[in-house]
Amino acid sequence: MFDLYGMHTLDRITHVPATALSNFDMDASGLTVALDTYVATNTLLSFRYDNMDAGGDLSQRSSQSFIGTQVKQYVRSKIALYARHDHNLRHVEDGQAAARHLREAFFAGRSGDFKGLYDRLVPEHRAVSALMQEELTREGRSAA
Helix, strand or coil: CEEEEEEEEEEECCCCCHHHHHHEECEEEEEEEEEEEEEECCEEEEEEEEEEECCEECCCCCCEEEEEEEEEEEEECCEEEEEEEEEECCCCCCCCCHHHCCCEEEEEEEEECCHHHHHHHHHHHHHHHHHHHHHHHHCCCCCC
């Protein structure tokens, strides 16, 4: 079984000063396409393509294209060890962005479902916030 998915984003900057328009690209976009498949019961293999076309000052504009592979080994439900490799498809270009100079990147780590932690911390945060709001109200002060 294969899972193919993707995303496209488009960002447009408005209200750019007229003096900057001649050297300014008001549009930025991104495209991601990915394919996942299980190669064993607990092993997921992923392939991914990312293209990011930056906007902004044309002298500093930095666009990137990467292709990546990742393998995830699920050791328990929703907890996995992973290794990932990304390769820059473009030649090293001039510019300020570090991603323009990146040729290869390797990552390894642990991923997991942190919903349990979130579910525990959010109510605690809300309770503390409510107590603080109550204290400020008693003192006649605003929380703003």
